[in-house]
Amino acid sequence: MARGTSTHSFFKWKVGTRKAPGRTFLSSTHLRERWIVARALDTHDHEDATLVTSTPPFRRPTQAKEKKKGIDECEAEEWLRKREVEVSQLYQLRQLGRKTLLRGDIGQFLWIMCTMYHKGWVTTISACGEKPETIVKTVARKGSVEDALRAMECLPPSHKCFHLLIETFGKKKKWSAVLKIFRKLEQHETLKPNKHTYRYMISAAANCERSRYAKGIFRSMAIVGVKPDVYTYNALLHALGDDIEEISALSQTMKQHCDPDRVTFNTILNVYARIGGAESALECMHCMKLAGLEPDIDSYNAVYQAFFQDKKVKEAFELKAEMVTRGINPDLRTWSVFLRGCGRAGQIEEAFTVWHDLQDTGQKPNEHCYNSLMSSCLDGDGCPQPERALQVFRQMTVEWEAPPVVSFNIAIKAASYLHDIQEVESLLAQMHSCQRDPSLQTWSTVVDAYAEVRDADGAQGAFQQMCDRGIQPDAVTYTSLIKAYVSVGRVGEADEIYKKMCVGAQEQLPRKKTYNTLIRGFRESGDVDRAMQLYQKMRERGFSPNNAEFRALLESSADMACTTLASDSMESSRATFDQIEWSYLLPPAVRDRARMRGDKIAACVDLHGLSTIEARAAVLCILRALMQLSRNGRTVQSDLVFITGAGNRSAQSCPSMDATESTSDPPLRSAVTKLLRDELHLSMDVPEEVVAEAPGVNARLHRPRSPANRGRLVIRKGVLEDWLRTKRERVLGAG
The missing domain is CATH 1.25.40 (Serine Threonine Protein Phosphatase 5, Tetratricopeptide repeat)
Known part of the structure; x- marks a missing residue:
């Protein structure tokens, strides 16, 4: 190959357009070095080529660029006090604001950027280099609603930013913050709530478990003239929770305005998956097919859960086989549903x-x-x-x-x-x-494990480790710790834990199991008074009665008290009611009626909402007060009426109950009747008719009558006086 040809071909791709894309311009020094290498290769002078290529190319001495050092908060505070700043200082302030936002220092970010905004140095706080949506999300996630609204004032008006705030605080379950944001949007000069705003509000209400507010927001859409779409209906269906009646009514209303989609049907199916109702779930899936929508894997999974809720395992497997024939293969969610459902069955x-x-x-x-x-x-x-x-x-x-x-x-x-x-x-x-x-549930399980083996010290040690790690105990953890102390008979320490649980910065509401554990512990230790007080607290908090524990309390009280109300027909274990403060065992409404007020006792005692055992205690408490009045020389002032909840109003509230044609008595009325007639030998009657005089009409000639109120058990004044006299004479004779 000729020398010239080789040298020219070497330089052909280097020399030419200096600004050609993808090519690097070489200086004259580099070109000369390349030329020497080419000549050496043509003459086979590899030594010269090696010498040139091993020698580093000549470069002009350039000064290294110094990296700009960021400012700190002190310098930023000094600059922000000025009326004007230089361009370089403004750039550094923006960079500092962006850094504070990324590290989550919301207060510092708002102080820097909002100050620049109000001074007119920037037109928006997004000048820090982040998008407005990113700023809104970060501030809402790590700051308060006040911080978020302050940031919104320094951003361009946007529905999207308001919707992001509503969605974020809704997921944080802060309903009051969501309402503040919505009111701020209503008061905005240029923006007003649209259909998307109402949809986000309904979704936030669903996350906060405020179904009543979700329904109110939906109704307000019609007032302001905003037409809901299918997405709004789906959000409201989700907000209604497990109220299947309202969901069915809403779905019928939805069909008149828009066509339901697959999300609509899956939302309804998920309700049946939680509450059960396999037949209704299958009917819903059939309606889904009639609407031209093929069920997907999520639809089938919801129906499977509904089957397992009803413990219909065989039917679930049959539906699974049908799903496979339709070409839908089970996913991991399907397998998980079947694994869990078989276990529950x-x-x-x-x-x-x-x-x-x-x-x-x-x-x-x-x-x-x-x-x-x-x-x-x-x-x-x-x-x-x-x-x-x-x-x-x-x-x-x-x-x-x-x-x-x-x-x-x-x-x-x-x-x-x-x-x-x-x-x-x-x-x-x-x-x-x-x-x-370890999570809170982990430590609660560990504490309960020590309680199962009756190791109170081990349970206390695990509880202390949890607190040292900064995990706040909940009611389940406290209950397990109380259970550990009760199991070894240390009820005093268990009571101290209960008191600590109910007060202080870490206050937790006791559960029904908490009360039952403490009541059992004090009852077994012989402190029946404290057990009765705890039972009263439990009922005041709205927990359902525990008849088994209450019966055990009655037996313990009977063993400890003296028998002063004994009769031939009563068992000795039930002859202690005169010495027991039964009012401790009653809810406040009944307890106030049961206690004496001076010389009188309430003529009407309402036993609604009580269990049969508690109703017995209420009746005996009233009779005890009457006996004390009788011993002090007082007389009965009126008839005594017990309302058992089987009268006319109860029949009206329950259509299946007919107060005039019922052949069987409710359990509460039967229990009270048995106590008064069979055990205490008190005769009573039910009013055959309630007479109401018509105004302006002669009562003797015209007396309109209403049906008999069978829920009222009346002990007449004379009968009660005779019974009290007999009991008083029997006690004196025994003395």
């Missing part, structure tokens, strides 16, 4: 069959599948199998290096069922080795 073996079918499909089970199978082993319809749950967990640890916290919680609960406290401690240590932080 008490069919653990069937759950393991489903597990093997899942493995045969080649799908890798996720954490929900493992957790569903372990939970099924602990359900067992009264026969849990915690050993198999632990085996599944060990299998999970082989495939998962670090199982999730929920899986550890289920495994710890299984070990608690076995009363294996060493396994519980081992699982807790394994969590730390897997770098999994």
Whole structure:
């Protein structure tokens, strides 16, 4: 090859257009070096070529650019006090505002950017380099509603930003903040709520569990002339929760304005999945097909859950086979539903069959599948199998290096069922080795595990570890700790924990189980008065009565008190009511009526809302007060009436009950009647008719009559006086 040809071909691609795209311009020094290399290669003088190529090219000495150092808050505060700043200073302030936003210092960000905005240095706080939507999301997620509204004042007006605020605070379950944002939008000069705003408001109400507000917002749309679309209807269906009657009515109204979509039907199906109703779920799916919408995998999963809620396992498997024939294969959610549903139905073996079918499909089970199978082993319809749950967990640890916290919680609960406290401690240590932080549920399960083995000190130690880690205990944790102390007879310390639970910065509302545990502890320790006070507290908080515990309280009180109301027909264990302060056991409304007020006792005692055992206590408390009045020489002033809740008003509130034609008495009325007639030998009667005089008409000639009120049990004044005299003479004779 000729020299000239070779040298020219070497330079051909370098020389030419200096600004050609993708090419690098070489200086004269670089070109000369390239030329020497080419000549050396043509003459086979490799030494010169090596010498030139090994020598670094000549470069002009350039000064390295110094990296600009950011300012701190002190410099920023000094600059923000000025009336004007330089361009470079303005740039650094913007950069500092962006940094404070990214690290979550919302107060510092708003102070910097809002000050610049109000001074007129920037037209919007998005001058920091972030989009307005990003700023709004970050401020709403990490700041307060006041911070968010302050940021909105320094941003261009936008419906989207207001909607982001409503959505974010709705997910945070801060309904008062959502209302503030909505009012701010209503008062805006240029923006007004549109149909999307109302949809976001309804969704926020659903997240905050405010169905009443969601319905009110939907009704207000018609007032302001905003027509709801299918998305708004879907949001309201979700907000209605499990109220299937209102959901059905709304779906009928929806058909008159817009066509339902797949989300509409899936929302209704999810309601049946929570409350049950397999037949209704199938009917809803049939309507979905008639509307031209094919059910998807989410639709089928919801119907499966409805079947398992009704414990129709066979029908669920038949529907699954039908789904497969339609070309829809089960996903991991489907397998998880079947695993959990079989366990709740008490069919653990069937759950393991489903597990093997899942493995045969080649799908890798996720954490929900493992957790569903372990939970099924602990359900067992009264026969849990915690050993198999632990085996599944060990299998999970082989495939998962670090199982999730929920899986550890289920495994710890299984070990608690076995009363294996060493396994519980081992699982807790394994969590730390897997770098999994125990949650509140984890510590509550651990405390309950110590309570099951009656280790109060161990439970207290686990409780203290939880508090040291900064986790605030809830009512479940406190109840487990109280259970641990009650199990070893340390009811005084358990009562102190209960008092600490009800007051202070970490106040928690006790659960019904909390009260039952304490009541049982004080009753077994002999402190019946404290047990009665706790029972009263439980009823005042609206919890349903525990008849078994109440009956045990009556028996304990009977054993401790003296018998002064004994009669031949009454058992000795029931002859202690005269010495017991029964008013402690009654709700406030009944307790106020049951107590003496000077020389009188209430002529009418309402027993609505009481259990049969509590109603007995109320009746005996009234009679005890009357006996005390009789011993002091006082006389009965009027008839005594007990309202048992089986009268005319109760019949009107319950269409299935006919007060005039009913052949069987309600349990409460029967119990009170049995107490008065059979045990205390008090004759009573039910008014055959209630007479109401018509105004302006002679009462003797015209007396309109209403049906008999069978819910009122009346003890006449004379009968009551004779009964009290007999009891007083019997007590004096025994003395």
